[in-house]
Amino acid sequence: MLxxxxxxxxxxxxxxxxxxxxxxxxxxxxxxxxxxPERFVEMMNAARSPTFYEFDSTEYKQVYDQLWDRDEDFVVIYHSHTMTEAYPSRTDITYAQWPQAHYVLVSTREPDTVEFRSYRIIDGEVTEEPVEITGSAGDPEQ
Known part of the structure; x- marks a missing residue:
């Protein structure tokens, strides 16, 4: 569970x-x-594509170095799907290289609907997992 x-x-x-x-x-x-999952890191889609994402290699190295320096791991790796459901594509599955990570997908195909789903992807096998959202938008510490 995420x-x-x-x-x-x-x-x-x-x-x-x-x-x-x-x-x-x-x-x-x-x-x-x-x-x-504690520290949000927005990254640039170097592909700038509606059907594919790719971390910019320079930015990825900087983020990876920060993780190393701060004794952190990738807990969530997220991206969006703009025209399809929030389910990993064959490409997403092929590029999933962190078995400990939660792979989160958000579909933006419907502007008024949030489709937020999380998966574990291990050795090409996709398993959807429940998502628990904690806290509330009005919490003072947010």
Whole structure:
């Protein structure tokens, strides 16, 4: 199960909507060895495509170095689908290289509907998992 704070959920959804019609992408980092998504990192889709995302290699290296320096891991790797449901494509499955990560997809095909789903992708096998959104938009610490 992915347990994610409302403020991070809102940032992921906002990023997906803002970058539409192109796919949005990014990560949420957490303490190494944990399963706690704590630090939202919006990234640029170097492909600038409505059907494909690709982390910019320079930005990816910077983010990876930050994770290393801060003793963090990739807890969530997210991107959006602009014309299809929030389900991993064959390409998404092929490029999934972090078995410990939650792969979050947000579909922006319907402007008034939020389709936010999370998956584990291990050795090409996709398993959807429940998402628990914690906190509320009105919490003072957000």
């Amino acid at each position: 347990s994610i704070d409302r403020s991070i959920y809102d940032k992921i959804v906002a990023h997906a909507r803002r970058d539409h019609p192109d796919e949005a992408c990014g990560i949420v980092a957490g303490p190494e060895g944990s399963d706690r």
